[in-house]
Amino acid sequence: MTTFDKILPCVTELLHAHRGTVDLLDWLLINRDLNGRVRLIVPEAIETEEAIRSQMGVFAESLAEQLGAHSHPAKAAILYEASRELASQGATSHSLEGFGHVWLADRLATEGNWAQIAPETEGRRRVVFFSIKGGVGRSTALAATAWTLAQAGKRVLVLDLDLESPGLSSSLLPPERQPAFGITDWLVEDLVDNADEVFESMIATSDLSHDGEIYVAPAHGADPGEYVSKLGRVWMPKAEANGSLESWSARLQRLLTKLEARVQPDVVLIDSRAGIDEVASTCVTDLGANLVLLFALEGSQTWNGYQVLFEHWRRARVAEAMRERLKVVAALVPEIDRVAYLEGLREHAYEIFVESLYDEIAPPSTDAIGPAPNDNRRWQVRQIVEGWNFDEADEGAPHSPWSVHWHRSFAGLRSLQGRLAVIDAQEVKAIFGPLIEGISGILDSENVDV
Ligand SMILES: Nc1ncnc2c1ncn2[C@@H]1O[C@H](COP(=O)(O)OP(=O)(O)O)[C@@H](O)[C@H]1O
Numbered sequence: 001m002t003t004f005d006k007i008l009p010c011v012t013e014l015l016h017a018h019r020g021t022v023d024l025l026d027w028l029l030i031n032r033d034l035n036g037r038v039r040l041i042v043p044e045a046i047e048t049e050e051a052i053r054s055q056m057g058v059f060a061e062s063l064a065e066q067l068g069a070h071s072h073p074a075k076a077a078i079l080y081e082a083s084r085e086l087a088s089q090g091a092t093s094h095s096l097e098g099f100g101h102v103w104l105a106d107r108l109a110t111e112g113n114w115a116q117i118a119p120e121t122e123g124r125r126r127v128v129f130f131s132i133k134g135g136v137g138r139s140t141a142l143a144a145t146a147w148t149l150a151q152a153g154k155r156v157l158v159l160d161l162d163l164e165s166p167g168l169s170s171s172l173l174p175p176e177r178q179p180a181f182g183i184t185d186w187l188v189e190d191l192v193d194n195a196d197e198v199f200e201s202m203i204a205t206s207d208l209s210h211d212g213e214i215y216v217a218p219a220h221g222a223d224p225g226e227y228v229s230k231l232g233r234v235w236m237p238k239a240e241a242n243g244s245l246e247s248w249s250a251r252l253q254r255l256l257t258k259l260e261a262r263v264q265p266d267v268v269l270i271d272s273r274a275g276i277d278e279v280a281s282t283c284v285t286d287l288g289a290n291l292v293l294l295f296a297l298e299g300s301q302t303w304n305g306y307q308v309l310f311e312h313w314r315r316a317r318v319a320e321a322m323r324e325r326l327k328v329v330a331a332l333v334p335e336i337d338r339v340a341y342l343e344g345l346r347e348h349a350y351e352i353f354v355e356s357l358y359d360e361i362a363p364p365s366t367d368a369i370g371p372a373p374n375d376n377r378r379w380q381v382r383q384i385v386e387g388w389n390f391d392e393a394d395e396g397a398p399h400s401p402w403s404v405h406w407h408r409s410f411a412g413l414r415s416l417q418g419r420l421a422v423i424d425a426q427e428v429k430a431i432f433g434p435l436i437e438g439i440s441g442i443l444d445s446e447n448v449d450v
């Protein structure tokens, strides 16, 4: 019996078997519909070309035979369309390995396809805090990062996009400073062209910083109101005057651009949702992030989750667009046996980066790379010289973690806001040092380039 995961291997095998015919087509689209059933879409010019048409008919018969329930019946398995763009509308599509003109159009019931990667934003530094599992100290680390960067005089914009379990804003703002509205309100009001009503009242500044400023856009306002009802609508695409639809992630990007224009931040810190989730997909792939932090506890649950994601990027052929922005963060590093713990974590991270994201080229010797062990952007040089690969021990590599230490003063805190109000630079450095130094390093090195 053929199940979902056999679809692509089967299709690829058939493409090889029918290569002679397939290569006669300008393009071929493998359409995998919402139910996971496959059809072939070919250029409409083929309809009148009897020879190719009948050969494609043979292809469709083998397809139906091999895919069983995952193919439309052979007679209905071929559609004709004027162009590939028209045929792939509304789907994520990418070309298949070994066949530059054969595309997979994958139609999902959710918008979070994880495979359309927006180019990095220029000028602004957008940093996304992501984790495959929740409860790893991600929001806390984000708050500590915001605190430190602001102390160093930076203007920091913080977005709480963990909409289903918000909380970041309360760690940066005491109750009396919470703004009246949040991101959810803006997204809902935008649907009825009423977003300007809430825009000026959805950002608050934190009183934790002394030199720079921390601007916080919370998930909801001081009074969440009918939060569940609003949350159920934020994903709505918006109908535009010309009849086209603006996706919810495009709306969110519009909000982010507006917030940046208003606040003029040096850096934007985005708290994403955890897991392979629709909002997380938007944060990681659609917002033009310059750096995506992958928070990780050592353990097979973490690496299995990241492996699924990395493999998806590899198959969708977007690994190159994603991998340069990634950096693993070792979360809640235990007090005991730290070195051994971090070594284990780095080793397991390396395994999945090598398997899915790094190029298959032998790593260069350390001498060939040159000095500067603390330069986080070193991999860009290597990319040109040697292909995209690293030594396991290379601290500048995306798999090599920046760490955040577990510390009892943060465990089971009642009020993170209260904790941050009395924290000092020494303590922050001891717990969050490598993470914050890493982020600062990237901000500074990018500024030099600008
Ligand atoms: N460095 C740390 N050391 C010890 N406990 C921490 C640390 N960071 C966060 N915590 C605690 O872990 C829990 C989850 O933290 P949180 O930042 O909300 O995680 P996440 O955003 O990943 O869900 C909270 O109780 C928090 O106080």
Ligand SMILES: [Mg+2]
Binding pocket: 138, 139, 140, 162, 167, 271
């Ligand atoms: Mg959180």
